[in-house]
Amino acid sequence: xxxxxxxxxxxxxxxxxxRARPFGTLGLVAWWQSVVLIAPxxxxxxxxxxxxxLNIVSVLFLFLLSTGxxxxxxxRLRSLAQTEASSQRATAxxxxxxxNQSEATNGNSDGLxxxxxxxxxxxxxxxxxxxxxxxxxxxxxxxxxxxxxDTFFATETIPYQExxxxxxxxxxxxxxxxxxxxxxxxxxxxxxxxxxxxxxxRLFLVEGQDGKPVVIVxxxxxxxxxxxxxxxxxxxxxxxxxxxxxxxxxxLMLGFDFFTTPNRFxxxxxxxxxxxxxxxxxxxxxxxxxxxxxxxxxxxxxIPTWQIGSFGAITRFESVLPNxxxxxxxxxxxxxxxxxxxxxxxxxxxxxxxxxxxxxxxxEFFQGSILVGTLTRVVLQESLQQTIVDVHPLVIxxxxxxxxxxxxxxxAGQLDGGRIVQAIYGRKIAGRTTIGSIIVLGLASIVNPxxxxxxxxxLFLQRELERPxxxxxxxxxxxxxxxxxxxxxxxxxxxxxxxxxxxxxxxIGG
Numbered sequence: 001x002x003x004x005x006x007x008x009x010x011x012x013x014x015x016x017x018x019r020a021r022p023f024g025t026l027g028l029v030a031w032w033q034s035v036v037l038i039a040p041x042x043x044x045x046x047x048x049x050x051x052x053x054l055n056i057v058s059v060l061f062l063f064l065l066s067t068g069x070x071x072x073x074x075x076r077l078r079s080l081a082q083t084e085a086s087s088q089r090a091t092a093x094x095x096x097x098x099x100n101q102s103e104a105t106n107g108n109s110d111g112l113x114x115x116x117x118x119x120x121x122x123x124x125x126x127x128x129x130x131x132x133x134x135x136x137x138x139x140x141x142x143x144x145x146x147x148x149x150d151t152f153f154a155t156e157t158i159p160y161q162e163x164x165x166x167x168x169x170x171x172x173x174x175x176x177x178x179x180x181x182x183x184x185x186x187x188x189x190x191x192x193x194x195x196x197x198x199x200x201x202r203l204f205l206v207e208g209q210d211g212k213p214v215v216i217v218x219x220x221x222x223x224x225x226x227x228x229x230x231x232x233x234x235x236x237x238x239x240x241x242x243x244x245x246x247x248x249x250x251x252l253m254l255g256f257d258f259f260t261t262p263n264r265f266x267x268x269x270x271x272x273x274x275x276x277x278x279x280x281x282x283x284x285x286x287x288x289x290x291x292x293x294x295x296x297x298x299x300x301x302x303i304p305t306w307q308i309g310s311f312g313a314i315t316r317f318e319s320v321l322p323n324x325x326x327x328x329x330x331x332x333x334x335x336x337x338x339x340x341x342x343x344x345x346x347x348x349x350x351x352x353x354x355x356x357x358x359x360x361x362x363x364e365f366f367q368g369s370i371l372v373g374t375l376t377r378v379v380l381q382e383s384l385q386q387t388i389v390d391v392h393p394l395v396i397x398x399x400x401x402x403x404x405x406x407x408x409x410x411x412a413g414q415l416d417g418g419r420i421v422q423a424i425y426g427r428k429i430a431g432r433t434t435i436g437s438i439i440v441l442g443l444a445s446i447v448n449p450x451x452x453x454x455x456x457x458x459l460f461l462q463r464e465l466e467r468p469x470x471x472x473x474x475x476x477x478x479x480x481x482x483x484x485x486x487x488x489x490x491x492x493x494x495x496x497x498x499x500x501x502x503x504x505x506x507x508i509g510g
Contacts, residue, residue, distance in 0.1 A: 246309035278401035285337030328423035342401025349394025409491035
């Protein structure tokens with residue numbers, strides 16, 4: 001079976017190479033991404049087939065190397081795609097200008113629209129995907145008319161795919177400018193034919209590659225789409241799986257396997273309910289702030305794990321975000337809700353702990369987190385100098401809740417922490433912290449298998465940044481920036497263990 005699997009994988013790669021070659025450099029780079037992704041497993045199973053077994057350190061090294069190369073090739077692929085698209089657009093516009101000059105020579109004066117060739121959109125059709133309809137000339141003319149010296153003075157107009165890119169000079173406050181331009185845009189082109197509640201086009205104010213403001217106008221059909229019935233069904237199945245995993249995790253804490261002894265459901269239920277309440281508080285926080293901004297959220301796609309019930313959830317935005325402050329508020333509301341509840345559980349459990357409490361844990365247990373160890377030392381004091389400490393179940397639930405919250409605060413991709421960093425510091429910094437987080441998780445997986453599991457989740461499901469908001473220029477205020485730094489600090493002190501010397505000074509473990 002191993003040999004058959006390897007042959008099938010190699011055949012798949014060969015077929016991929018055959019399909020990629022017609023696309024030139026872009027296709028080959030994309031194919032190499034597939035090779036890099038599957039290479040560690042091919043090597044591992046290939047060597048095992050001939051009797052050579054790799055140890056865990058070697059496997060993790062291959063995983064880290066593969067991850068680094070995969071990310072590098074992904075960045076290279078995007079760069080090549082942007083360069084090729086820019087070249088094609090420039091060629092199309094140049095050809096259109098030549099056509100217009102020819103039309104003008106023949107006395108045809110209808111070829112120009114406010115200085116932009118109307119045939120530019122026609123010429124650009126050759127470089128567009130079949131399902132992309134270029135922006136109509138009348139819409140382009142209407143869009144150009146909304147700009148002026150009191151808002152955004154457009155100096156260059158580039159029809160691009162279904163919309164248009166406008167370069168120029170911002171002449172006022174970004175938030176006020178985008179509100180005025182959006183209002184004018186709605187007056188000029190009206191609402192969507194398929195949804196009268198939505199404008200026909202949306203306007204985005206972002207930072208260009210040269211660091212200058214750029215306006216992008218896209219049809220509202222490119223807005224995030226609501227979840228399909230299938231996606232909702234997957235979310236429900238993941239919820240059921242998370243409930244089952246939480247019951248199993250509660251049973252393991254009590255010393256039995258829930259799946260083999262389901263008749264002990266009543267014993268595992270309180271612990272499972274505690275874990276699920278943290279997840280519920282987390283998602284409720286997201287939902288309340290999203291409702292405040294009138295942003296639709298998808299159902300949460302929970303990530304079950306039998307170790308701690310769940311690693312949290314993946315939630316998509318189903319509406320366009322107005323600005324980076326909205327992104328920050330919605331992102332931090334979840335960890336705030338789940339984190340406050342978890343911290344309350346932990347402190348309450350420590351206060352209720354006494355000799356004869358349900359759980360008996362070794363003192364070294366509290367060295368696994370700087371935050372938990374320090375709080376435990378403050379409340380339990382001399383009790384931590386013993387070998388075994390009796391604790392209330394809320395201590396365990398609170399700690400698990402803090403771990404789940406901290407993992408979601410990692411500054412990576414579309415995790416809450418990644419969204420917070422993107423909101424405060426922008427997309428470039430968020431991209432760098434995403435790569436750094438994946439590398440740190442890979443290194444941490446050498447001593448903690450949970451880190452490897454989470455690294456895989458982030459790499460394959462959450463590494464992409466959140467799509468830009470309508471106003472990407474205005475940064476969140478200093479209060480939000482301070483709250484973001486506080487959240488990231490609490491994430492660090494929750495996940496980092498106490499050093500032996502610091503634990504000794506705190507009197508943990510004698």
